[in-house]
Amino acid sequence: MKAHLAFRDVPDHLHDDGSAHRDGETFGPATSGLTRDLLDFEAMRLAFLINRKMILGIMAGGLLVGVASAVFMPRIFTARASIQIDQQARKVLGTEDSEPLANGSEADRMLQTQVDILNSRAMARRVSDALGLAASDTFLEQSTGRAPSGLTPGERVDRVIDTLQRNLDVDLPHNSRVVGVMYKSRDAALSAKVANTFVAEFIKGNIQRKFSASSYSLEFLGNQLSVAKRRLEESERTLITYSRTASLIDTSAGMAGKTGIAQGPQSLVTANLVELNDRSAEAKANRLQAEERWHQASGTPLMQLPEVLSNNAVQQLLQQRAEQAAKLQELRAHLKADHPSVVQATTQLNELDNEARTIAESIRGSIKNQYMVAARQDGAMQSAVNGLKSATLSEQDRGVRYNILKREVDTNRQLYDSLLQRYKEVSAAAGVTVNNISQIDVAEAPRKPTSPRVLINIGLSIILAAGAAVLAVILRSRLFDTINDPRDVERRLALPLLGVVPMDLGGSPLTTLLSPKSDIAEAYHAIRTSIELSSSVGLPKSLLLTSSSPSEGKSTSSYALARDFALQGKRVLLVDADLRRPTLHRIVDVDPGVNGFSSVLARKVGFQDAVVPTLIENLSFLASGPVPPDPANLFSGTSLREFLAEVGGSFDLLVLDAPPVLSIADAMELTAEASATVFVLQTGGVRVKAAQQSVMRLRRAGGNIIGAIVSKYDTKMAGYDYAYSYRYGY
The missing domain is CATH 1.10.287 (Helix Hairpins)
Incomplete structure (x- = not known):
């Protein structure tokens, strides 16, 4: 089977931050995958599938919160009264004072002033005094559902006023002089009573302000009139006295x-x-x-x-x-x-x-x-x-x-x-009490509560939960920035994708590999084909497989590729190049203590004496050998280069299972001598930053990275996308 992606040339340079560029094109962190994925529906679907449990948990929690709010929140009743506020009152005598009509912003300012008076603390105190709300704790108990304790009379008055102001809502619509006065309470009758009292006290207060102004004017005019009368009498007496003295008769x-x-x-x-x-x-x-x-x-x-x-x-x-x-x-x-x-x-x-x-x-x-x-x-x-x-x-x-x-x-x-x-x-x-404020609607006790709104609460809870889920996914992707989508290999690591190895749900990928129609077998067939097509000169002489950290599937991939090439008739030598923590001997079932790769590099034995055949035709195996005290010294000399040259004449392909890149420096020595290097990544097992650093170190060492393999990929989670599905259903 041919690979589903065509390979591009390797980028010319990899930056220190893990980004790469080639021919003026930049890859890696310089263009964040998360930012690009905002409009990538496939990436969003994959993100949902990866975090589906967390998302469903958050959504379920939001739904429960919405239902709980609808069930346990107290029922709030809102009573509404309305008043009409005119700029001038109707004249009765025709001699009453009146202010000039305001236009535009002045009229709006006048209406807003009346609204502010309604919302004022003084108006709330008038309502409290009119209804006697501060005389006991009954009003506070009706408003909050519980009776306060230990309040002094002054504190109770302040608490009542604060409650009245908090639950009062004055609605001033645009282009209208009808103002709505609404009051919220747990008691429907109390809501209507308080709303009507607010309107009554507001009208009464407006009349009292006008009457107070008239009383002040009357008192002021009375005082001035007394002064003017006294001055007139004095001036007349002075005139008469002088006219008599001067013998002047006015005719x-x-x-x-x-x-x-x-x-x-x-x-x-x-x-x-x-x-x-x-x-x-x-x-x-x-x-x-x-x-x-x-x-x-x-x-x-x-x-x-x-x-x-x-x-x-x-x-x-x-x-x-x-x-x-x-x-x-x-x-x-x-x-x-x-x-x-x-x-x-x-x-x-x-x-x-x-x-x-x-x-x-x-x-x-x-x-x-x-x-x-x-x-x-x-x-x-x-x-x-x-x-x-x-x-x-x-x-x-x-x-x-x-x-x-x-x-x-x-x-x-x-x-x-x-x-x-x-x-x-x-x-x-x-004595004229004509007022410019008149009541339009009288508040009635509401029959239905206005809060909680069940559907709105549940809807808002779901929306907020969805937002929290999105935020959680973003934070998780930031905190745990791993390779979850195989397409990220090209977008964020600037490496060709050789193939994707699905996760073996049975837990034994080597056993599943024996089935030629299994997903894993098909995946390695595709990877083997991709490696053959990776270069115009054909199959490389030596193929190195490494990863960022242990347990990412490089040893399994090394064995699977060596086996697949051997089954194609190639003479393949599988070498366990991890001299510190070898694992291939368990797969091949060979004693790790016998002469092996370390013995050959130390020139204790020839490679012919250390190579052992396997049960698979054309596949030979070279174990790691005894663990040396300093493996790095074995790779730093000329023995590695001489070994590769000598083996190249006896085998068509040399597959090296190298140690992880970030753990030790052995992989850099091996990649410098190998003809081609394949980078293995576990889905969700390695962070992008670590993978980028590993690729950068391999390139700096002179390694020829021909591509990457994504291992342990959950195809069910991905929804069997056609680009990554290897199940053909024959």
């Missing part, structure tokens, strides 16, 4: 009532001066008007004055004169001038002219008299105003102080009026 109210316009503060003298001044201005205007009319009348012909022309009597006389003048004109046309009728008409016409002129003169005289009266009145008024001016100027000096006192009175009155108005508003709003 501003009377003037305002007359004119309808608010006047400044005026005394009696000032009021008279103002009134006389107004009359003087009126008299002066009348004089100027009368004077203008007189000047016009005196410069205008008498009968052309407007007042004369507009007089009714004058108009009648002028009409009569016109009629008489027409009549006279008619008489003169027929009669002579001295005719009595003409003379009479002329006399009547002259009389009409005289009457009209008389009336016109009286009208002009009336205009002159009006002018004279207006001039006298103007003079009298101006004289009276001039007399009051000096008295007014003297009074103004005293009015400066009066005005200062008057302004102080007005300021104090305005302050008093505004405080009085605000006091009335606050007094009216103080």
